[in-house]
Amino acid sequence: MRARVLIRLKRGILDVQGSAVLRALAGLGYAELRELRVGKVVELDLDAADPTAAAVRVEEMCRKLLANPVTEDFSIECPLP
């Protein structure tokens, strides 16, 4: 079963990488950009009988290792089509 985790900096945290990319794109002529944030995507393939159990396990992985709960939020898409 495939699952996807999106990990993003929390709203209040300054996203330095995102600001740099936004400025670089503005310099290339993309003046329509209002905001840009950069995060991580983790795509997993795991053995699991049912999607609910898999999502629970993936959430555990996020809390224990994948995301930093102080600075990051995460969302889980499980199962992926």
Next chain:
Amino acid sequence: MRARVLIRLKRGILDVQGSAVLRALAGLGYAELRELRVGKVVELDLDAADPTAAAVRVEEMCRKLLANPVTEDFSIECPLP
């Protein structure tokens, strides 16, 4: 209008970060993992009248700056709900 870009290493490219995370999770007892790959997510907020035009602009940004066409694939979700 909000859009999301997922940027991942191409299939044939060794994902060192993903391998390290997979090993760390296996060490924590997550033996059900078969594969894990780490990529980037870029979330954008841009001024655009219609979703098709916005998607075209975002694809241009990917080709010019966001993704490395030699090593990375990208996919665009536009508009985001």
